[in-house]
Amino acid sequence: MDFPFVKEAISSLFQKSSCDMYPVKPSEAAPNYRGRIVFHPDKCINCMMCERVCSGNAITHTSEQTPEGERITRTFYLGSCTFCATCMDFCGHGAIEFTRDYHMIATKEEDLMVSGTFLKKPPVKKPKPAAPAAPKAEAKPAVAAGTVIKPRDDGKPVQVPSKCVYCTICAKKCPAGALTVDRAAKTWTLDEDSCVGCGTCAEACPKKAILMPGDEPVTVEAAAPAAPKAEAKPAPAAAPATIGREDGKPVQDPDKCVYCTICAKKCPAGALEVDRAAKTWKLDEDSCVACGTCESVCPKKAIVCGVQDAPAAPAPKAEEKPAAPAAAPVEAPKADEKPAEPLKPRDDGRPLQDPSKCVYCTICAKKCPVGALEVDRAAKTWKLDEDLCIGCGTCAASCPKQAILY
Amino acid sequence: MFKKLIEESTGKSPWLFHINAGSCNGCDIELVSVLTPRYDAERLGFKLSGTPRHADIVVVTGPVTQQSLNRVLRTIEQVPEPRCIVTMGSCPQSGNVFRGSYAIAGPLSKYVHVDVDVAGCTPKPEAVIDGLVKATEILREKRRAMK
Numbered sequence: 001m002d003f004p005f006v007k008e009a010i011s012s013l014f015q016k017s018s019c020d021m022y023p024v025k026p027s028e029a030a031p032n033y034r035g036r037i038v039f040h041p042d043k044c045i046n047c048m049m050c051e052r053v054c055s056g057n058a059i060t061h062t063s064e065q066t067p068e069g070e071r072i073t074r075t076f077y078l079g080s081c082t083f084c085a086t087c088m089d090f091c092g093h094g095a096i097e098f099t100r101d102y103h104m105i106a107t108k109e110e111d112l113m114v115s116g117t118f119l120k121k122p123p124v125k126k127p128k129p130a131a132p133a134a135p136k137a138e139a140k141p142a143v144a145a146g147t148v149i150k151p152r153d154d155g156k157p158v159q160v161p162s163k164c165v166y167c168t169i170c171a172k173k174c175p176a177g178a179l180t181v182d183r184a185a186k187t188w189t190l191d192e193d194s195c196v197g198c199g200t201c202a203e204a205c206p207k208k209a210i211l212m213p214g215d216e217p218v219t220v221e222a223a224a225p226a227a228p229k230a231e232a233k234p235a236p237a238a239a240p241a242t243i244g245r246e247d248g249k250p251v252q253d254p255d256k257c258v259y260c261t262i263c264a265k266k267c268p269a270g271a272l273e274v275d276r277a278a279k280t281w282k283l284d285e286d287s288c289v290a291c292g293t294c295e296s297v298c299p300k301k302a303i304v305c306g307v308q309d310a311p312a313a314p315a316p317k318a319e320e321k322p323a324a325p326a327a328a329p330v331e332a333p334k335a336d337e338k339p340a341e342p343l344k345p346r347d348d349g350r351p352l353q354d355p356s357k358c359v360y361c362t363i364c365a366k367k368c369p370v371g372a373l374e375v376d377r378a379a380k381t382w383k384l385d386e387d388l389c390i391g392c393g394t395c396a397a398s399c400p401k402q403a404i405l406y
Numbered sequence: 407m408f409k410k411l412i413e414e415s416t417g418k419s420p421w422l423f424h425i426n427a428g429s430c431n432g433c434d435i436e437l438v439s440v441l442t443p444r445y446d447a448e449r450l451g452f453k454l455s456g457t458p459r460h461a462d463i464v465v466v467t468g469p470v471t472q473q474s475l476n477r478v479l480r481t482i483e484q485v486p487e488p489r490c491i492v493t494m495g496s497c498p499q500s501g502n503v504f505r506g507s508y509a510i511a512g513p514l515s516k517y518v519h520v521d522v523d524v525a526g527c528t529p530k531p532e533a534v535i536d537g538l539v540k541a542t543e544i545l546r547e548k549r550r551a552m553k
Contacts, residue, residue, distance in 0.1 A: 019449065020446075022445060033530075057505055058500075078525045079496055080500035104533060105525075107544070111523075
């Protein structure tokens, strides 16, 4: 008779146990294990990001007004925590730490509470805004032309008054509520204590008027914004040579406009009001930040932002060119709009910009699934990261001007 | 004397009953892994029982859904005194990410007295062993108090 496991059973008798022997022999968690939370109240600036991102509502705080300032106690209830560490990721100051301690055994609820108290002092003086003299009533004249505005070292934003249009988008996007922007008074104020240096304001700024560390310093040009509202919008065919306004705000072409309301929907500042039935197109001059979004989204090209050549010129221009260079390379299959150009699509399947057509609307950069395109509207640059580009053609398909060869 | 022997041995070998009250199964898997040879809670006397009537320790996982609430309470009632209720993971302690949902009746402590909370999402098997050892101590005290 065969005894199948006898040999193995006998030899196992003399081997080491495969068991971990845990309570007898302490065991350590893996290096990146997220266990008990440790809160460093001295680092916390009460930006509340942790409370906002916590999916289990495990983070709460109580505050108490004292003569020295606001006494804030932040509490982490480990019994409601998923240990996802999102709070730690969002904490710009490293006040939340996940340790490798997993022994979270409690017989009372208090055993699972981690809390810390800190004092938030009231701002001693009116927080000095980053850019010099920004809060003054007339911000722009206060900054002399030629002044160089540098990003700050402490990671907080700096306003470039010459570019800022006081659209308040940055203040609305600020997760810590550290920005106060007054459109009427043209002030931009940063609360130094609340600011967490996250950079959301700089990202949201349609005018790139906020500098974050790593940005290039900006030289203030002779301030010439807010040009007198030059050609009023109800002047459709009035301007013979050029159309558009000098201040970069949109001008509608009533002949082309179909009142589709797309521009109004896309306007980040909500400055456009379009009524399809009544066939009206209204611009709120105060809200408009002259970002050019309406121009780029208009399917009928009925909006012009900034001064441009008269409408008669641009369209035929493209067709005139092809006559001269007779090279006539094989065109992009879908590009039926231009028969011949000195530019020809690249062999490696990556996109190529046609600078004569490109309006630097940044749509291609936004649509690029791998973020390989970098388009700067102000600097009129179009950069392709050759390493990132996967040659998918999304940019070419999304280009409203067919300015990308693919 | 025979009775004393039984009491002595039940104190040393508490049987577990596991209730899933709408858990995502993360804690359930970890609880099972506690009983595998790697962590081997059975060497400490713990044994998973098939019926609540044989159990000493009830381990509850999951946020206690409306559907499971009645079943959980009825099952816990069937466990003879002295019994010890252990919540495993954040869900039965607070509802965790499911807190505030219309389908959640928890936390469990609203309905029954919870003896030990094992926090974590999910707790490490070592933490579960810690919690069970703690539950055994509480069970021993309860048994002593009943005499």
